[in-house]
Amino acid sequence: MNAALNVLPSLLPRILPRVLPRVVLCACVTATAPACSKSPGQSAEFFVFGTLVDVRLPDSDREQAAEVLPAVQRELQRMHHEWHAWEPGALTRLNDALQTGETARTTAEIAEMLRRSRDLERRSGGRFNPAIGRLVALWGFHTSEFPIVGPPPDGDAIGALVDARPSTLDLVLEGDTVRSSNPAVQLDFGGIGKGYATDLACAVIRSQGVESAIVNAGGDVRTMGDNAGKPWRIAVRDPAGAGGVAGAIEISGDAAVFTSGNYARFREDAGERYAHILDPRTGYPVRHVASATVIAPDGTTADAAATAMVVAGPEDWPQVAADMGIAAVLVIDASGEMRATRAMMDYFTPAEGWAISVVGPER
Numbered sequence: 001m002n003a004a005l006n007v008l009p010s011l012l013p014r015i016l017p018r019v020l021p022r023v024v025l026c027a028c029v030t031a032t033a034p035a036c037s038k039s040p041g042q043s044a045e046f047f048v049f050g051t052l053v054d055v056r057l058p059d060s061d062r063e064q065a066a067e068v069l070p071a072v073q074r075e076l077q078r079m080h081h082e083w084h085a086w087e088p089g090a091l092t093r094l095n096d097a098l099q100t101g102e103t104a105r106t107t108a109e110i111a112e113m114l115r116r117s118r119d120l121e122r123r124s125g126g127r128f129n130p131a132i133g134r135l136v137a138l139w140g141f142h143t144s145e146f147p148i149v150g151p152p153p154d155g156d157a158i159g160a161l162v163d164a165r166p167s168t169l170d171l172v173l174e175g176d177t178v179r180s181s182n183p184a185v186q187l188d189f190g191g192i193g194k195g196y197a198t199d200l201a202c203a204v205i206r207s208q209g210v211e212s213a214i215v216n217a218g219g220d221v222r223t224m225g226d227n228a229g230k231p232w233r234i235a236v237r238d239p240a241g242a243g244g245v246a247g248a249i250e251i252s253g254d255a256a257v258f259t260s261g262n263y264a265r266f267r268e269d270a271g272e273r274y275a276h277i278l279d280p281r282t283g284y285p286v287r288h289v290a291s292a293t294v295i296a297p298d299g300t301t302a303d304a305a306a307t308a309m310v311v312a313g314p315e316d317w318p319q320v321a322a323d324m325g326i327a328a329v330l331v332i333d334a335s336g337e338m339r340a341t342r343a344m345m346d347y348f349t350p351a352e353g354w355a356i357s358v359v360g361p362e363r
């Protein structure tokens with residue numbers, strides 16, 4: 001999800017002429033069109049993980065891009081299908097087995113994502129928890145159509161799912177085989193899958209000898225190398241609205257910039273909004289953080305940590321970030337106040353008119 005980060009508006013005139021026809025044509029991959037001849041390198045856009053993914057290779061020629069970009073698209077589509085939380089695939093098969101207590105063999109990628117998830121869940125103090133698939137489904141968020149309109153689920157039903165305490169720590173993992181000691185565990189990789197997918201996409205790109213690339217998955221960005229000798233420049237969207245920008249991050253090398261927010265996917269009822277990010281400890285949607293942006297060396301960590309920061313809320317996020325080993329965090333709370341860690345300020349410049357306070361000790 002998260003259209004919260006976008007490549008800066010200065011790039012949009014270059015992107016849009018190519019994005020629009022491909023959106024309409026169902027996003028087939030081709031190397032850079034002549035409309036983009038001023039932009040160095042090659043790129044492609046396609047829909048996957050419910051969002052427009054833009055992959056650019058600043059140092060590549062057409063021939064190389066024609067090999068690399070379709071391979072990236074194929075891999076991302078495969079992952080999207082296999083990890084889907086409610087359409088039949090490898091993950092739904094695993095979920096079926098987990099609720100009966102059966103031992104199941106899953107894919108090496110899902111097993112790896114579970115290992116990473118367990119560590120991230122533990123370090124986040126249970127705020128990031130991809131075992132809460134039943135709660136996410138109960139709230140109606142297993143859909144691609146937003147906003148959802150209608151009253152929230154019954155409080156007793158929410159309470160029962162919270163009391164069952166599903167956790168990835170209930171899983172017994174041996175190689176690629178998995179069993180759950182808790183039948184309430186249902187996996188939902190909505191908070192981490194896109195991050196892991198961007199890491200694997202970068203691995204595919206690198207395996208073909210390419211050093212520099214950016215994978216922008218609807219605003220969640222994974223970078224490698226640099227942008228033709230310059231840092232990558234990534235905008236942080238104003239969560240309050242209409243395409244506004246709250247600032248920009250400049251970064252090079254292997255990095256991921258992921259944002260979670262409570263503004264894009266939600267349920268609406270009687271003027272009240274219920275965000276699609278749930279606090280696993282209460283079973284209710286988060287309220288107080290509008291968006292959290294995290295920089296980490298890899299997409300898997302950045303994605304899970306951004307979700308955890310939103311759940312942690314305005315008081316606790318600095319401590320949870322420290323517990324998770326995340327140095328660079330930017331949080332915009334529901335009243336529009338912007339705060340960041342000192343490490344984030346090495347990369348982030350607020351847009352004009354935005355005040356920012358820096359949290360944490362002097363270096």
Ligand code: AMP
Pocket residue numbers: 001002127128129130136141188189190191192259260261276277278279280303306307311
């Ligand atoms: P993200 O946009 O990365 O913050 O992920 C949000 C998605 O992750 C939701 O749409 C749910 O599918 C799932 N999710 C919701 N709450 C949590 C949570 N506390 N921990 C892990 N995944 C969650």
Ligand code: MG
Pocket residue numbers: 190191192260302303304305306307
């Ligand atoms: Mg996430």
